[in-house]
Amino acid sequence: MMTDAAARASRTGKSLSDLRVSFEFFPPKTEAMEETLWRSVERLAPLAPDFVSVTYGAGGSTRERTHATVARILSETALKPAAHLTCVGATRAEVDAVVDSYAEAGVRHIVALRGDPVEGIGTAYRPHPGGYDRAADLVGAIRSRHPEIEVSVSAYAERHPESPDWSIEIDNLKRKVDAGASRAITQFFFDNDLYSAFLDRVAAAGISIPIVPGIVPVLNFSQTAKFAEKAGASVPDWFAARFEGLEDDAATRQLVAAAVCSEQVLDLVDRGVSDFHFYTMNRADLVYAICHLLGMRPVKPAAPDAAAA
Ligand code: FAD
Numbered sequence: 001m002m003t004d005a006a007a008r009a010s011r012t013g014k015s016l017s018d019l020r021v022s023f024e025f026f027p028p029k030t031e032a033m034e035e036t037l038w039r040s041v042e043r044l045a046p047l048a049p050d051f052v053s054v055t056y057g058a059g060g061s062t063r064e065r066t067h068a069t070v071a072r073i074l075s076e077t078a079l080k081p082a083a084h085l086t087c088v089g090a091t092r093a094e095v096d097a098v099v100d101s102y103a104e105a106g107v108r109h110i111v112a113l114r115g116d117p118v119e120g121i122g123t124a125y126r127p128h129p130g131g132y133d134r135a136a137d138l139v140g141a142i143r144s145r146h147p148e149i150e151v152s153v154s155a156y157a158e159r160h161p162e163s164p165d166w167s168i169e170i171d172n173l174k175r176k177v178d179a180g181a182s183r184a185i186t187q188f189f190f191d192n193d194l195y196s197a198f199l200d201r202v203a204a205a206g207i208s209i210p211i212v213p214g215i216v217p218v219l220n221f222s223q224t225a226k227f228a229e230k231a232g233a234s235v236p237d238w239f240a241a242r243f244e245g246l247e248d249d250a251a252t253r254q255l256v257a258a259a260v261c262s263e264q265v266l267d268l269v270d271r272g273v274s275d276f277h278f279y280t281m282n283r284a285d286l287v288y289a290i291c292h293l294l295g296m297r298p299v300k301p302a303a304p305d306a307a308a309a
Contacts, residue, residue, distance in 0.1 A: 021275070040259070047298060054083055059088050085110050085111070091130040107149070154184065154209055173207060186211060215277065215279065221243035
């Protein structure tokens with residue numbers, strides 16, 4: 001019997017094996033956070049994600065921690081890491097040196113971003129004197145120094161908060177693609193119609209790289225809503241209503257979050273989406289459950305070679 005996800009995927013001419021996921025983590029600050037991160041990585045790794053990405057703190061504040069986390073993923077797991085990198089607060093030479101060190105360490109995927117203004121989201125962005133101006137410049141630099149490195153970039157289903165109109169937004173994405181980006185990952189969104197409308201705009205501009213939806217499981221509604229406001233992601237009233245009155249009820253919140261997120265993801269499968277990027281917040285449970293609903297099952301380690309036994 002087909003699972004729900006398999007039936008949905010096949011309605012769009014896809015099979016479950018076409019579905020791919022990637023997971024985003026942030027570099028831990030403390031030993032306790034490091035343990036949480038690694039427990040999550042170990043739990044999610046058997047789902048065989050396409051790649052796992054590690055964010056870069058605002059202003060490059062996590063440079064060493066991002067690098068250390070990526071290096072540990074490379075040395076201790078079979079996962080393919082993607083290192084996030086921004087243009088903020090560094091000269092071109094400094095950014096190039098980080099790229100070179102990733103290349104040397106065996107990293108073959110970078111998520112290239114401009115980053116947020118040093119004074120915080122909402123203030124004017126000023127490129128570092130002698131630094132890369134925007135993500136498109138960083139993409140070009142990475143690809144020309146290390147053509148072996150795959151580059152992903154950001155995209156915004158509801159426009160970046162600094163974009164005055166759609167033509168500037170789509171032109172910016174096109175510049176990043178022309179500079180060598182081969183995948184865009186979206187800021188999270190809760191209304192799938194906005195994502196579908198964005199895909200139409202992207203296609204109309206002749207952009208054909210995959211636009212992978214960024215999915216955020218809502219672990220804490222008020223925190224997510226605050227972050228969404230800063231990031232320019234709208235929170236529809238119907239979405240907020242689902243978490244109403246659950247502030248002091250963690251168990252129900254968790255169940256509702258799983259239901260809401262799986263509903264979003266399965267609706268995207270209905271719309272023909274096959275790749276999903278999960279903002280894990282370094283927590284595995286919700287993401288694991290949603291991947292399970294997508295039909296993913298842990299890949300068992302290969303049996304020992306009989307001849308060698
Ligand atoms: P860009 O693509 O360079 O664009 C930024 C803005 O400038 C857009 O509004 C664009 O339209 C406008 N623009 C570009 N070129 C021009 C031009 N020539 N003239 C006028 N306007 C122009 N931040 C972090 O600090 N660390 C991370 O690890 C991180 N990871 C992220 C991962 C994803 C998937 C996403 C979606 C975002 C992430 N961010 C991260 C946040 C990101 O850094 C911010 O959203 C930042 O404000 C913009 O970066 P960008 O790469 O999208 O910028």
